[in-house]
Amino acid sequence: MVVTVSLVALFGLVLFFLLRSRTLGFGAAFIAAGFGFFLASTGAARPINQLAESVIQAVSQL
Incomplete structure (x- = not known):
């Protein structure tokens, strides 16, 4: 569980910076x-x- 949460935090941080810098490509899709x-394997799922x-x-319903 500790490793999973750490990887979620790492991937979240990397994804945040990739989106912020508007870098879109295969790397961003992988991240x-x-x-x-x-994230799906944590309690937040x-x-x-x-x-x-x-x-x-x-x-x-709209």
Whole structure:
């Protein structure tokens, strides 16, 4: 769990700086995918899934 949280923090930080510098390419896609996979294995996965479901339901009802 400690390694996973560390990788989530690392990928999140790298993704933040890549997005901020507007660097888009294969590297940014890899970092974003890695961030998502590591984030999915933390305790934050359930609230993120619930938020995504709520947003999808709200948009479909518009």
